[in-house]
Amino acid sequence: MNYTLEIAIVMLAVMVIGIIYYMVNKESEVTSQIRSIAKAVEELHRELFMMDKRLKQELEIIASLQESIPMNQNNIHAEVGREVNEISVPILESLSHIEGSFSAYKEKTENRLRYLEERIRNLSLPTSISGLDDEKVISRYNQGMEVDAIAKELRLSKAEVEFVLKINQLR
Numbered sequence: 136m137n138y139t140l141e142i143a144i145v146m147l148a149v150m151v152i153g154i155i156y157y158m159v160n161k162e163s164e165v166t167s168q169i170r171s172i173a174k175a176v177e178e179l180h181r182e183l184f185m186m187d188k189r190l191k192q193e194l195e196i197i198a199s200l201q202e203s204i205p206m207n208q209n210n211i212h213a214e215v216g217r218e219v220n221e222i223s224v225p226i227l228e229s230l231s232h233i234e235g236s237f238s239a240y241k242e243k244t245e246n247r248l249r250y251l252e253e254r255i256r257n258l259s260l261p262t263s264i265s266g267l268d269d270e271k272v273i274s275r276y277n278q279g280m281e282v283d284a285i286a287k288e289l290r291l292s293k294a295e296v297e298f299v300l301k302i303n304q305l306r
Contacts, residue, residue: 140294161251168244179233186226193219272299 197215268289275285286296 140298158255165244165248165251172240172244176237179237183230186230190223190226193222268295269299269303272296273303273305276300276305 197219200215201212268291271289272285272291275288276282280288282293282296282300285291286293289296
């Protein structure tokens with residue numbers, strides 16, 4: 136009987152170690168994904184900075200051209216405005232697309248992290264085989280009831296009752 140209990144405890148320990156190993160692997164996988172996201176965000180920030188810098192230079196050029204254009208050349212001014220719009224609209228569209236993709240990936244990653252956190256919170260190891268019956272077993276034992284009587288009354292096996300008492304160091 137003690138031999139089967141020892142086997143059960145060893146199997147439980149192996150399962151716990153397996154679960155911990157799985158969680159560590161998943162955590163490292165999520166960490167590497169977060170690092171790659173951070174790297175991509177940094178690259179996007181660099182690209183945005185460079186685009187912003189180029190756009191400012193082009194706006195300065197346009198401003199200097201506008202100062203040199205006489206008032207009667209409104210057609211040239213309108214043409215420059217259209218060209219600036221033609222240049223900036225695709226850039227804005229691609230930036231919007233990149234931002235949308237990044238937001239979706241970020242949301243997906245956050246959802247995965249929330250799911251993993253919830254799963255980790257929900258993962259709890261029972262203190263005994265029938266976690267809810269521990270208090271009942273202990274109270275009946277303290278009242279002087281025999282192990283067989285407690286097992287019969289609570290519809291548990293004698294081994295379960297003895298296990299609860301051993302865990303709580305009452306036997």
